[in-house]
Amino acid sequence: MRKNLMRYAAILVFFGAGTISIIEIGASLHSDRAASGEVNLASSPESNTQREKVKVSALGDIGRELRNNLRHPVSVLLLQVIVVLTAARSVGALLRKIGQPTVIGEMIAGILLGPSLLGWFSHPTMTFLFPPDSMGSLRLISQIGVIIFMFVVGTEVNLQHVRQKAHAAVMVSHASILTPLFLGVALALVIFRSAAPAHIGFTAFALFVSVAMSITAFPVLARIIEERGLSQSYLGNTAIACAAVDDVTAWCLLAVVIAIVKASGIGAAILTIFLSLLFICLMLFVLKRQANRVISAYLGSETQRRGLIAIILIFCLASAFLTEIIGIHALFGAFLAGAIMPSTDGLRKFLIERIEILTSSFLLPLFFAFTGLRTQIGLLNTWSDWLMCAGVITVAIAGKFVGSALAARWTGMGWHDSLSLGALMNARGLMELIVLNIGYDLGVLSPRIFSMMVIMALITTFMTAPLLSLFEFLRRREVGIQAEVLDSAGVN
Numbered sequence: 001m002r003k004n005l006m007r008y009a010a011i012l013v014f015f016g017a018g019t020i021s022i023i024e025i026g027a028s029l030h031s032d033r034a035a036s037g038e039v040n041l042a043s044s045p046e047s048n049t050q051r052e053k054v055k056v057s058a059l060g061d062i063g064r065e066l067r068n069n070l071r072h073p074v075s076v077l078l079l080q081v082i083v084v085l086t087a088a089r090s091v092g093a094l095l096r097k098i099g100q101p102t103v104i105g106e107m108i109a110g111i112l113l114g115p116s117l118l119g120w121f122s123h124p125t126m127t128f129l130f131p132p133d134s135m136g137s138l139r140l141i142s143q144i145g146v147i148i149f150m151f152v153v154g155t156e157v158n159l160q161h162v163r164q165k166a167h168a169a170v171m172v173s174h175a176s177i178l179t180p181l182f183l184g185v186a187l188a189l190v191i192f193r194s195a196a197p198a199h200i201g202f203t204a205f206a207l208f209v210s211v212a213m214s215i216t217a218f219p220v221l222a223r224i225i226e227e228r229g230l231s232q233s234y235l236g237n238t239a240i241a242c243a244a245v246d247d248v249t250a251w252c253l254l255a256v257v258i259a260i261v262k263a264s265g266i267g268a269a270i271l272t273i274f275l276s277l278l279f280i281c282l283m284l285f286v287l288k289r290q291a292n293r294v295i296s297a298y299l300g301s302e303t304q305r306r307g308l309i310a311i312i313l314i315f316c317l318a319s320a321f322l323t324e325i326i327g328i329h330a331l332f333g334a335f336l337a338g339a340i341m342p343s344t345d346g347l348r349k350f351l352i353e354r355i356e357i358l359t360s361s362f363l364l365p366l367f368f369a370f371t372g373l374r375t376q377i378g379l380l381n382t383w384s385d386w387l388m389c390a391g392v393i394t395v396a397i398a399g400k401f402v403g404s405a406l407a408a409r410w411t412g413m414g415w416h417d418s419l420s421l422g423a424l425m426n427a428r429g430l431m432e433l434i435v436l437n438i439g440y441d442l443g444v445l446s447p448r449i450f451s452m453m454v455i456m457a458l459i460t461t462f463m464t465a466p467l468l469s470l471f472e473f474l475r476r477r478e479v480g481i482q483a484e485v486l487d488s489a490g491v492n
Contacts, residue, residue: 076134077141081366083129087113088365099465101220101227103429106365107458110372116451120378130373142370145363146434147334151316152356153219153247153431154338155347172238173245175407176425177214177253180399184210187395191388195449207257208444212436212453213396214250217429217461218243224424224464235417239424242404246425251335252280254435255328261442262327272327279326280336283319288340291315295342309354312341329438364430371433371454374440379448389452396456401426416475423467432457 069075091112092105112118119126130138188196188206196205221243230236259272294311316337323333341347380386405422409415436453439445445453 071131073134073137076131077137080129080134080138080369081362084109084113084365084369085362088368099469100462101223101429101465103220103223104458104461106368107371107430107433107461109365110368110370111375111377111454111458112372113369114372114375116372116375116377130369135370135373138366138370142363142367143330145359146367147320147330148313148316148355149219149359149364149430150331150334150434151312151338152351152359154335155341155351156218156222156244156338170245171411172242172404172407172421172425173249176216176242176246176400176404177249179403180213180396181210183395183399184213187213187391190391191449194384195388195446195452197443197446200444204257204261204444207260208439208442209449209453211250211254211257212432212439213399214246214253215428215431215435216243216246216250216400216425217427217431218247219431220427220429220461220464221424224427224468228468235420238408238413238417239421242421242425247335247431248339251332254438255323255332258328258438258442261444275326276323276328279322279333283336283340291340292342295347308350312351312355331434331438367437368433371437374437374447375451375454376447377451377455379451385448385452389455392449392452393456393459396428396460397426400460416471416478420468420471423464423471427461427464428457429461432460 087109088106090105091109092102095105095108096102113126113130115123115126118129185206188202188209192202192205196202221239225236225239230239255276256273259276262272295308316334319333319337320330321333323336324330380389401422403422404425405418408418408421413421433454436445436450436457440447440450
């Protein structure tokens with residue numbers, strides 16, 4: 001031990017002394033500073049003042065360098081990630097204590113960091129944390145996160161549940177789409193002149209508003225069912241099947257609407273729709289079989305699984321890239337890529353461990369923050385704006401909650417299960433924010449109507465858990481009353 005320390009000290013002395021010697025030799029290569037006419041500060045009568053100026057200048061240079069480093073794009077992005085994740089986890093934990101999904105807290109945290117609260121309270125702080133020139137990087141990173149998240153959502157679409165509950169699933173899901181579609185178009189007719197951007201026609205605006213009204217938050221719904229222990233119940237299985245059919249149908253409709261909005265004419269729209277149908281057929285009837293074969297082979301050993309994650313991500317991003325090139329949105333390609341994955345427990349567990357945890361905990365909060373920075377609740381500054389916002393919320397609830405509940409009742413479900421299913425289908429959550437951001441990027445939604453529909457997404461998602469608790473309480477109360485009546489009848 002002592003010999004090793006002595007050797008270590010000798011090495012430090014040798015190389016340290018050698019380095020210093022080389023530096024001194026290099027310094028002597030410079031020309032004589034006195035010959036250059038430089039003034040000797042020590043001999044100057046104002047040397048003390050000049051030294052003070054040099055010190056102040058040096059301190060100023062250090063401060064300026066630190067400020068420059070702080071505003072470097074990487075530093076700004078890291079600071080944004082720290083602030084966003086801290087806010088998302090804090091607000092999410094608070095919401096979870098009152099029985100709400102964590103995702104609602106993350107959505108609220110994103111809005112709090114934007115102009116609706118932080119910008120109103122301290123605009124310089126908001127611009128310091130989220131300068132306008134940094135929004136491009138934040139948007140791109142959040143988009144990558146949403147693309148991967150949509151792939152994971154696609155893998156959760158279990159076709160077996162859909163087959164088992166085909167009658168109720170198709171009936172309820174399509175009723176929960178057609179009703180808000182109709183009401184959404186009617187709402188668009190009322191608010192078009194005051195809410196739509198000047199360059200957007202009524203057809204594009206109405207279709208986008210109505211499709212946005214039809215979305216169900218499939219991931220939030222699945223997690224609420226799991227947290228409440230309803231996964232193996234009739235209500236839980238039916239809700240999962242309905243939400244799966246709902247999301248697939250709604251995203252296909254959204255793809256058509258985007259094709260119409262982005263196309264320059266009817267010919268371009270028809271071409272985009274044709275290419276989209278061709279892509280869907282290719283995925284469902286050709287690549288699905290290949291995906292089953294490749295995934296099954298790679299799930300065999302741990303060594304092969306390490307390579308599988310790269311294959312899955314490449315396939316997901318390639319699908320998203322193709323749909324973006326076709327003229328619909330990259331998210332549709334990612335969703336479809338996930339939908340054709342083998343519906344096995346092994347793959348689902350693998351994706352949760354390797355992809356979903358990172359995406360949900362790290363990338364999605366950045367998307368919420370980006371959405372929050374776009375949400376300007378301060379734009380709703382008149383009673384007519386808030387009346388319009390209330391109308392948007394009312395139409396959304398009437399179309400989704402009422403439509404789903406009535407359709408479920410018509411299929412033979414009891415009133416309590418029908419109302420519970422309506423409450424679950426009424427949750428918009430993250431899926432709604434994704435659709436709204438697409439509409440905002442395309443210029444279909446103005447900042448004012450975008451903010452109204454973000455508020456609608458929050459309220460409809462927030463009301464899901466309380467409504468489920470209320471309907472469960474009423475069901476148990478009814479069962480208790482019936483039991484008391486039977487007991488009384490038995491005694492008599």
